[in-house]
Amino acid sequence: MYCVRKVTDDLFWVGANDHRLHLFENIHPIPQGVSYNAYVLLDKATVLFDTVDWAVCRQFLENVEHVLQGRPLDYMVINHMEPDHCACIEEIILRYPKVKIISTEKSFMLMHQFGFHIDKQELIEVKEGDTYSFGGHTVTFVEAPMVHWPEAMVTLDLTNGALFSADAFGSFIGLDGHLFADEVNFDRDWLDEARRYYTNIVGKYGPHVQLLLGKAATVLDKIKFICPLHGPVWRKDFGYILDKYQHWSTYEPEEKGVLIVYASMYGNTEAAAQDLAARLCEKGITNTRLYDVSSTHVSELISQTFEYSHLVLASVTYNLGIYPVMLDYLEDMKALNLQKRTVAIIENGSWAIKSGDLMQKFLDDNMKDMTVLNERVSLASTLPDDKVSEMEQLAQALADSVNGVEK
Numbered sequence: 001m002y003c004v005r006k007v008t009d010d011l012f013w014v015g016a017n018d019h020r021l022h023l024f025e026n027i028h029p030i031p032q033g034v035s036y037n038a039y040v041l042l043d044k045a046t047v048l049f050d051t052v053d054w055a056v057c058r059q060f061l062e063n064v065e066h067v068l069q070g071r072p073l074d075y076m077v078i079n080h081m082e083p084d085h086c087a088c089i090e091e092i093i094l095r096y097p098k099v100k101i102i103s104t105e106k107s108f109m110l111m112h113q114f115g116f117h118i119d120k121q122e123l124i125e126v127k128e129g130d131t132y133s134f135g136g137h138t139v140t141f142v143e144a145p146m147v148h149w150p151e152a153m154v155t156l157d158l159t160n161g162a163l164f165s166a167d168a169f170g171s172f173i174g175l176d177g178h179l180f181a182d183e184v185n186f187d188r189d190w191l192d193e194a195r196r197y198y199t200n201i202v203g204k205y206g207p208h209v210q211l212l213l214g215k216a217a218t219v220l221d222k223i224k225f226i227c228p229l230h231g232p233v234w235r236k237d238f239g240y241i242l243d244k245y246q247h248w249s250t251y252e253p254e255e256k257g258v259l260i261v262y263a264s265m266y267g268n269t270e271a272a273a274q275d276l277a278a279r280l281c282e283k284g285i286t287n288t289r290l291y292d293v294s295s296t297h298v299s300e301l302i303s304q305t306f307e308y309s310h311l312v313l314a315s316v317t318y319n320l321g322i323y324p325v326m327l328d329y330l331e332d333m334k335a336l337n338l339q340k341r342t343v344a345i346i347e348n349g350s351w352a353i354k355s356g357d358l359m360q361k362f363l364d365d366n367m368k369d370m371t372v373l374n375e376r377v378s379l380a381s382t383l384p385d386d387k388v389s390e391m392e393q394l395a396q397a398l399a400d401s402v403n404g405v406e407k
């Protein structure tokens, strides 16, 4: 049975939702599912913008067939060649053998690499600024390298203002009947998952996203719909989501607040983290979050690290090193290019306390514009009464920094 939504009179969402996939990219948990979006334009010619993941291929094919109402499919525009969006290219070719494929040079190269049989099709290679008319609608193509693969482009329909934005402006969570961002409470129910999607999937490529945002800014008045490959379509409040993208892609925090992440085996470092959290609240810094690195998925920690201005790393020493799960988190931060945060360190150990120096070195050696506060707290096994003044100094330094108090 088909399940489609209208974007405009002649543009249809033909995507599908996946609630069975446990791990996106086989790494990020998606407890609320994900949508794979594709769109069909009914012009003088018929046009499909991208396909979907193999898991939802059948639903997608039924949707396309329904929207076409017996018409042939003339064109398939592939904005992004990642398999979660293009797995069904060959299924489309089988059903619509005359379909012409429009994409970038790199994208065609990847289609061959992935073993897709496209050589019998007419392949139309496009590059930045090219335009193409499907009858009433003229589209222009904008290269978007590394958002989030090198071959990516976005397509702007100059006639109806639909921007097919590939992975940009995407989000986790199944659409489940909704199509537009204004049909859900995005800020309450979707923002955290949109951030978790962006920061973990595209986060590394902030400068490339900035380039694309720069290009979008020059045609902003022409954009009426943002149609991403995951998550809802935007038709209003562009400023809201653009502001989020501006923060995320420049690594500027969205919020002044403190994220406390601790690594603890027997509970003493955890107790110190709790002690600090309470002291911060006593000082009026209530925008705080506290997580156990061992029981929080790193994609969630990354997302919140992009969100908050201040970060506390509290770790035990483990075989003369940083606790392995904490080290994984740090490595992820590095890989995703996170920068511009103020960090406080709490270390713990029982005979050779190393984790503080090692975390500081990691930040100094690998990450940009990270300010580490001098007020480190070093614990030997527990937080004893005579360390309370050091915790208090650390809390005060953090509070002053959050409040922008000059020293």
Ligand SMILES: Cc1cc2nc3c(=O)[nH]c(=O)nc-3n(C[C@H](O)[C@H](O)[C@H](O)COP(=O)(O)O)c2cc1C
Residues within 6 Å of the ligand: 263, 264, 265, 266, 267, 268, 269, 270, 316, 317, 318, 319, 320, 321, 348, 349, 350, 351, 352, 353, 354, 380, 381, 382
């Ligand atoms: C496998 C293992 C390796 C450890 N390696 C070190 C170490 O190299 N140096 C050290 O000072 N303590 C080491 N410790 C001890 C813990 O870091 C220390 O007891 C710490 O205070 C525990 O804090 P917690 O109560 O928050 O777990 C190790 C503990 C374990 C289980």
